Amino acid sequence: MFKQFIGWKFVLASIAVLIIVTTIWFVSNLSRNIQEEERKKVATWVEANRELLRSDSDVNINLAVDIVTNNTTIPLILTDEAGKILDSRNLDSMRITQNPNYLPEQLKAFKKQHPPFIMEVDARHKLYNYIYYGDSLILMQVRYYPYVQLLVVTLFIGIVLFALSSTNRATQNQVWVGLAKETAHQLGTPLSSMEAWLEILKENDANRLLVAELSKDVDRLKLITDRFSKIGSVPKLEEKDIVEQIENMTNYIRKRAPQKVQLTVHSKETELPAMFSPPLFDWVVENLLKNALDAMEGKGKIDLTIENHPTFITIDIADTGKGISKMNFEKVFKPGFSTKKRGWGLGLSLAKRIIEEYHRGRLYVKSSDINKGTTFRILLRK
CATH class of the missing domain: 3.30.565.10 (Histidine kinase-like ATPase, C-terminal domain)
Known part of the structure; x- marks a missing residue:
C-alpha cells in the first residue's frame, strides 16, 4: 500500500507538470499574438490621428474618427517632445482626478513595456507627439492565468494527497488495531490454561522452583497481552x-x-x-x-x-x-x-x-x- 501511495504521488505530480508546461506554452503563444495585435491596433490608431490632422476628405475624417473612438481597451498616453502629458485614453479617470502622480507613474510603466509611436503634428515647424501605450486588461489576465492555474492545480494535488495520506493512515491504524486486538485475544486462551496448570503444580511442594520460574513467564505473557489490548484505545x-x-x-x-x-x-x-x-x-x-x-x-x-x-x-x-x-x-x-x-x-x-x-x-x-x-x-x- 505504501508503494502504491508513492506511485499515486508520482502520477499526480507528472500530470500536474504536464498541465503546467502545456498551459505555459499555450498562454505564452497566445499572449505574444495578443501583444502583436495590440501593437497593430495602436499603430492604426496613430495613423488615424495623422489622417485627422492632414485630411480634407469627409470620408477619410469619418473613418479616422471611428478608428480613434473604437479603441476602448488599450491604455494610451500622448506627450509632446518634452515629455509633457497632453492626453490619455482608457485609464482610470477617477484615479487621474484624485492622484496627480497617477499619469506620470503610468507613463513611466508604459515606457518600460513598449517603444512609443511618433506622430508628426506640424511638418513646417517639425513638431512631434509621442504615443505611449500599455498592455490591455485582457492581455494581463492572459499572462497571469498560468500562475492562477498553477495555484489551483497545486491546491488540488495537495487536497488529493492529503486525502490519500489520511486514507492510508486510517487503513494502517485499522490494521494495527485489528492485529493488536486479535493477538491479545489469541494469547488470552492459552494464558488461562497455563494459570490453571500453575495452580495444580503449586499443590506439590517439589515443584516450588519450577512454579516460581513459570509464574514469571506467565506474568510476562500477561503483560504483553495487556500491552496489545491497549493498542487502539486511549490509555x-x-x-x-x-x-x-x-x-x-x-x-x-x-x-x-x-x-x-x-x-x-x-x-x-x-x-x-x-x-x-x-x-x-x-x-x-x-x-x-x-x-x-x-x-x-x-x-x-x-x-x-x-x-x-x-x-x-x-x-x-x-x-x-x-x-x-x-x-x-x-x-x-x-x-x-x-x-x-x-x-x-x-x-x-x-x-x-x-x-x-x-x-x-x-x-x-x-x-x-x-x-x-x-x-x-x-x-x-x-
Missing part, C-alpha cells in the same frame, strides 16, 4: 516515577543481555514524577533497548540518560552499535522498514505511535554515526 496515563520505571525495565533487560554489554542509567534526579502509561511506556523502552542490543552484536555499552527540563523530560538511549545512516533517520519508523534479517519492521513504528499519539511526546533519532552508535530520544511533555 490511562498515571503519575509515576519515571526514573524507577526505566531502572526496572533496564534491570529486566540487563539480566537477559549478553555479559559483554553494559547498561547504565544516568539521572540527576532520584525521583521524577511524570504522566505516562506504564505498560506501554515499558514497551517503548524495551523495544529501544532490544534494538540497541541487536545493533551491538553481543558487546558494547548502552547509556540511558534522563534529564529534567522546565516543560518536558528527555530520555536518551545511546548505544555503541552499527549506527544508522542519516537518510534512514525517518525511515526506521516506517512500518516494514528493517535492517534485520528476521525483523518485521514494526517495533519502532509502534514505539513512535505510543509516544507521539498516546503520550503527546516525541520519539526520534537524535544522532547516529556509522560503526560508532546511535542515540534515540524520547521527549515527554509535562
